[in-house]
Amino acid sequence: MATPSLIPLVDTTPSKDLLLSAARITPVLVPSSNLSNTVSTIPKSSSYYVLVADDESLDSAISYLNNGASAIFASVELADRCISAGVPSEKLYAVSSSTDIPEDVLKGIKGALIKISGVNSATQLPKPKVTLYLDESKIIPTEKTVASLHKSNAALAVPLSQLTNDATSSSKLNITNAFLAPITTDRPDGLFSTIVSSYLHGGKSLGLCYSSKESIEESVRTGRGVYQSRKHGLWRKGETSGAIQDVVKIDLDCDSDCLNFEVIQHGAGFCHLDTPTCFGQLSGLAALEETLVSRHRSAPEGSYTKRLFNDETLLRSKIMEEADELCAAKSQEDVAFEAADLIYFALTRCVSKGVNLADIGHALDKKAAKVSRRPGNAKPKYLEQAQAKITPAPAPSTTQQPQPTSFGNDLIRMRKTKLDGIAEEERLQLLRRPVLNSGAMIDRVRPIVEGVSTKGDKSLLDFIAKLDKADLKSPIARAPFEEPTIQQDVKEAIDIAYENVRKFHVGQAEKEPLVVETMPGIVCQRFARPISRVGLYVPGGTAILPSSALMLGVPAQVAGCKEIVLATPPKPDGSIAPEVLYVAKKVGASAILKAGGAQAVAALAYGTETVPKVDKIFGPGNQWVTAAKMFVSTDADAQVAIDMPAGPSEVLVIADKTANASYVASDLLSQAEHGVDSQVVLVTIDLSEKEIDDIEKEVEQQARKLPRVDITRISVSKSLIVSTSDVKSAFDFSNDYAPEHLILHIDSASEKVPMVENAGSVFVGQYSPESCGDYASGTNHTLPTNGFARQYSGVNTLSFQKHITSQELTKEGLDKLGPVVVKLAECEGLRAHANAVRVRLGMQSP
Template identity: 60%
Template structure:
């Protein structure tokens, strides 16, 4: 927690070392060759800023750049806002524009004196920004003024000439006194709880500190604490297990401390172990073992072979990296990653590189402003042919950047310039390796078929991490399982009403009768599918909306048994939102399982899980593969709703489109998963109009909770430039998207041109989210281009149609000879005989 920032004139000597232990320091340019931890750089000059040089400093490890107003205006937009502080004289606050105010992370305010009312007013102007206050006075503020400033939430900046390691005077303030000014203690003895940890943050133990002990640690750089029995405790003074202090921090409430240290000797604990809580686990333990082996490996040990044979180590690293790339399940990935880390850390230790060095490198890379493209080197790319060196438009659209700080951008193609082959690639979805996935789920499905509940409970423990004693919940459902906030309950009730109203209108309750010829009446009537299984995903998000979208049409259609299947939470319970929907639609059972095992249980039935006749619902590739497997097994006698793939949206936008609306619609699908398919078809939009949409995509994504998913899905997404609405709709019909959103002038008039889409969202005020949740239409829709052949789930999906015919004797006299002639033509005498024997009786 930064509450005090020293402005350094000399980056050497004991004072600088002490200040560097307790937080960031402000440096004046030029930048020293060796940077302190988290330095801020002050560029207090009016000459135009050299943006390339500033970026170079940030890439080298400078935390923030402090710039005067004129210079800040020129770099905002080119440098991330969280890396800029505005240097501002108190008299110039009114000159700050909204663009500048939103383009910086804080203000370094120069003022003749510390005026708390004025600082409070400026804090409100710069809402959500850090306020740092530097007084022009030649003497430091009083201790009272310091405490008042810090309690107001502002940070104090003092030149190092006003700081000392000696006791506080009227001319200089003691560094430790300043650092500890905001700290409080609720203990009778006035001591502060202190967590001691390694540089990488692994806990070594809990001790206590006093102002005196902290002061000595800051000055000496050694671990000094306060024993509650024996006074000052200089760690290692008698045992030799000394500590070098790396940093000292206050917590968010300023009532405890954290010391990060380099521990020497036998360890921190008096029991001669690394930590008071036992040995350090995981990576620190592996690093310790490898260091020990490097210094004194037992003869013939495998680790010694690796240290002594660099070529063997190189081969093992490459082998394990390849196996990690091939891993497909969570268990496989964790197993192969552990192997790779072991061999990689062996390489690091052999070169004197520790985990903390890797972490520092990661931290430094994360703060870089300039980024490499992130493309694979030719020998690791999927194609090494010369043509692959310059990607086509479609290949560019599929390239994934690895830079998490780069703008979140889509890739562009122009229908007027791409070839037919490139256009075809734009229409392609990711290849679904159905055969591979079916082979992986087959053992799971087979075990559930053979062993029933026992296998189901084992797989639920393994994959869903829930230890269960029963497989299903049956009605009546307990009130405690459905406890919801009132606003959530009301929202579900309204969505239920809308969805039910729309799906009731679809119900086919009438009997179709047609007299095809005199005396021959043909009929068709609908009947519900008796038993249906509804899969409700429960991975990265709770999906009561899917429970509604599947449960309501099943209820309206009149299905006699409705089985929900959804992964349980770690405690074995089901989310109350899903349980509430189960009660609303009259579910006959709720299966506490997910994945292929849930599909198998519903397809075949177990001792407790009811067998169903048709399985509905989205899911991951394991669920999809299991559905495909069981529908082709005659032992199951079960059908499925439709093929499934990643979620999709295609947005068509013309000059009337609101960039913020378009971006929000694109992101509403991009957040589903890293494989989500997102396409923008831009109708004659200018570069400025496209840029406005892209800026909104980047801005909105960064403010949303699933930004890490969207970074990847948006990077794979494409902007397709079209010259007319007709060309755009032609591309959309070829693409056949799950969701089609039309941001067009008079959008309604173009609906008649739509041939292929799961669901269409017409006009600027029809977000796809409404269809997903509560407008009334169903959100279980065909993906992966299957909108060419399939409809979305509807009431008729839960019904089957039976035909009948009734023929009078007069009718048979007319129709019978026609039938007998056709049967004779096909050589089916018994068919002809069934007619002729009746005609003979007449």
């Protein structure tokens, strides 16, 4: 920054407005006796100097720098002691009544504040030292004096009591006029070129405009961005658009012919094209911050950034992980790559706590201002960890096998561990999935669910407009549906998948009641009846999922459910994906609810004026859907059941030496692309490091050719390779993990299926990709995740039915069983139960 044209001296308790105006255009000089009141008033973005009292100690003077002052003004004697203590020259001014300052002091200071009576008689310090004058005669300075001094690298320290914001005052100097006294322009219209930059984005230029003395005076006084339009006069930024600016600082350039307005921009942006700048979009750290701030407000559910904001343990772990990887990086490219990762996670932490780049910059400036510094030694636990990692590796053996070629530090790689010999606690950690904070998510969906349950369609339509981004007149479409237009080959594929899924689910249906004669004359039965009304949640958004509609609709149809309500998010125009609509017609859906998320679950659970209430809700979804399903299933007022708890998609592949590395990699990736929280586990049986590396290379090469590689990169990096030495150990780990999908790439795979105890669905052999089960082989792809395969089955025909039992006793049968029932009922003290038998058998009461 150029030498200020004046330095306001806080000589009295000024008005807050005047002090803020002064802080916008120049650092203020504050006597130490008035420091706390002044610093608490001016913004943290503003610089200030401290005028140290003559009787203060060296430690006291240095403490002002350590606490944030940009510079200190001290007596010549104290300044000399500061120089000896190592105070940097750019942070030190001497205060004197003469320009005759000792040479050794003059060398160690930036400039001096000369107290004189009458500035016209002043002489200046040798250049390039800054000379500031404080006229003790209390004569109000003029703009001419300010301009004259500024030309020779000098300025006035003007008491705030002599300054004003009032443009018409005759007894005080207008603060804006004093600031602008040195400014020049070569423009015929007398306007000043003005650069507008973003305070929040490290001074990023937003655009170029023009200012006049009138516009600058209003900006200094009000703190709002005001400029001069060459066509329309005063331009109060955002007056009509709402994109206003808060002015943080106004600077003159080194030649005093250009201004820089540092602002906090609100609204759409600075440019009339609604972009952040007149030069296009933000980039680098500024763009990252904008994205994170936006995601913090409304991150898509299921996105990795949203998960980072919600899970402090995950974010803390990633910061430590990336810091460690940055320390391990060697080349320039790798260091830059790892630093970018660390900055991403660190800035995510900052945004989650309301800290922006400007706050970080202010903290850096404050640290830079400090003179006293800590030794900077690392804490013992970190020092020990670092020393352990820097121990030199043994020299490679001349007989060692060549190592696999490295792809660089941005490899798509899984974490590796060996199962043999690890502690039980570590083994348990390998089985854990990322923990969903169910309580917190239920609290978030509660207002949505309660809104729909109490206000019906009105609330439902509001949430559809807000969350599904579709403005609908009615949330429901009833059969018969319009004929959808879809490609013939897609239609034929759906038809084949439908037939296969239907055949398998028909085979699951109970054909006859179960009839058992438990004793002569006593016949017990169990028979199935369909759940009358079912709701099928089919995820939507950017993906089209007719497969989920098939997997839920077909068993509901086979089971004989009387009412099938399919819920799926609508497109912005309110329509439903034609492929999903086609499936809805095939499975005999009675209605389609055009809604997603918690609002769809609530409408199905409680019903509305137009949406029929259902008895059981099925289907996968994001954490909002899962939380809403859990909420309604425990609410007695809803009287609704759900299929199963849900979590991120997952696959576990067991592979031995017979496995095809390309096939194994493709199966891992087919599940990893679902989302950044998908879980992928490879369990190897007696594979060498090279054989494992061959699979990893295939993962890398195939992933880079796929459109969802960015999602895959994240999900794979959190996934796991577990090395085991034998088949039993591999299956023991798999059974403990209880995966949603289990794929067997092993010798005689079909013979090993009896070893499977816990899994959602098993894919046997190298020609059984998980994709077939997801779409068309016949099995259902709605499966238990997150380890719930230990307790739950996947969706099947029986999921859409309930079982009723009956019993029929003849008189002979009651004669034989009655005394047993009487004895047990009386043992429990339930005499009325016993009496119901006694009256039939003519037994006397005891």
